[in-house]
Amino acid sequence: MEGSEMEQREGCGDSRAGRKRKGLATSVEERVRPEVRSMARPRHGGDVWGYNGIEDYSSNVNPLGAPERLAEYIRDAAGDLINYPDDTASGLKGAIASRYDVPAGSIVVGAGSAELIRLFPEVFISPGDKVVMPKPTFSEYGFACRLMGARMVDHPLREEDGFRVDVGSLINALDRETKAVYLCNPNNPVGRMIGRREVMELVEEAGRRDVMVFLDETLLELSERDQDVTCVHEVESHDNMFLIRSFTKSFAMPGLRIGYGFGSKEVMRFMEAGRLSWNIGTLEQRVGARLMSEEQEHVRKAVRMLVDEKKRMHSELSRILPYRVPLPDSYFFFCPVHPLGVSSRQFRAAMLEERMLVRDCSSFGAPCDRYSRFCVKTPERNEAFLGAMRSAVEKLGTGR
Incomplete structure (x- = not known):
């Protein structure tokens, strides 16, 4: 087979093998496994680093915190x-x-x-x-x-x-x-x-x-x-x-x-x-x-609290938002925000102004870019969260 034909089959002369035959150095990218070349790191909640005085409602962990001992x-x-x-x-x-x-x-x-x-x-x-x-x-x-x-x-x-x-x-x-x-x-x-x-x-x-x-x-x-x-x-x-x-x-x-x-x-x-x-x-x-x-009692105590708080938060959210929010099977909400005229990313920004971090669900792809995820915590923290959401929704409604 002629060299030029082989190079064409290997990627128009730009393959690693083709470059080596020409005496050209290969790039780092060409040395990497094909699966890794186009990889992008997954994005997650809990990204509190760089923020001061922010309450994290984006990650789903035990709201009682770690055991005292x-x-x-x-x-x-x-x-x-x-x-x-x-x-x-x-x-x-x-x-x-x-x-x-x-x-x-x-x-x-x-x-x-x-x-x-x-x-x-x-x-x-x-x-x-x-x-x-x-x-x-x-x-x-x-x-x-x-x-x-x-x-x-x-x-x-x-x-x-x-x-x-x-x-x-x-x-x-x-x-x-x-x-x-x-x-x-x-x-x-x-x-x-x-x-x-x-x-x-x-x-x-x-x-x-x-x-x-x-x-x-x-x-x-x-x-x-x-x-x-x-x-x-x-x-x-x-x-x-x-x-x-x-x-x-x-x-x-x-x-x-x-x-x-x-x-x-x-x-x-x-x-x-x-x-x-x-x-x-x-x-x-x-x-x-x-x-x-x-x-294990620490976990059981959290479960008992979460059952009641999830129901209470669901009831309060129905008063804050002008539409129905689905009651989750678990202890975190997947809440539509597009009826407010904003994306998941924009809603996250609005809540950050209220010192609350919620999950931007855009990384999950459409249609999740129209939803926000936030967890359930202790009654006192949830009161503060609901107040912050009420303020954010009012500001979004007035275009502020």
Whole structure:
């Protein structure tokens, strides 16, 4: 084959191979894996850095904050930092196993649920594999899959149906080329939840089609429906299923990165093989074990408060806004703002003027760019938030 013809087939002489034949240096971009070249970092809530005196309503964590004894747990754990951490994280896994009444061999831990979100496709997804993803949903899933070269297929959730997942429709989207399907329950950012029966219908049908199911329950533990909905006890008998949870939401400690996942022993064998060594430090292991063993009442107390406050906030929002706001299944609102004549980004700016940070949902794509997400907190904080929203809505209505 003539050199010029080969270069044309490789990209009109601009490929790395073509440049090397010409004695030209390749650029850094040309050395990078194709999957990484066009990647953009996902955007999230909780971006309070750079603001002073701002109340963060954009992130969904325990409104009671971290347990009072957290500082004590950290001090107690800090005395053993001279040694490498236990790479098996046996103490932390044991505490999680006891809390959920599952074998420790069915558990993997990570530096936050984010590490496990990345680890799953690193272990199970190969370049070109088809992955089905509801849209909208948490952006880290798609980011991790694209990084591994997955072929992403969006499964749009219907705005007219309140963005609820239709399991039958999702099952119909699975075909013989599908390697994995993702489900966030309750779904982020829309706050909608489906029951255990529906989730397991998806898992079982996916199993018959040889499809893996990634199930994210990190937002479920602060729901009053947790025990009725969770599928933690289904993972041992379904080897096509991987389920994650996190300390971040239930114990309000995003700054300490502790996540955990459940799967069958066979799934765990490969997840453990693929994970980063010493991924959980001694501090996280010791603190996490004590939180899991000693602070469950802290979580239950928050759930009881959230049930009442969600209803109260919903009632108050109906007085502030000139339209109906959907009552969420979870403890955060996905609120339409386009009837106010503004976008999600513009509403965020208006609330920042009132010293409140809400989630700009534009990063989830249309039609989420017409919605705002904000959480439920304590009664006193919620009063301040509602007052700020009332002021922002009035100013938007007058064009100020």
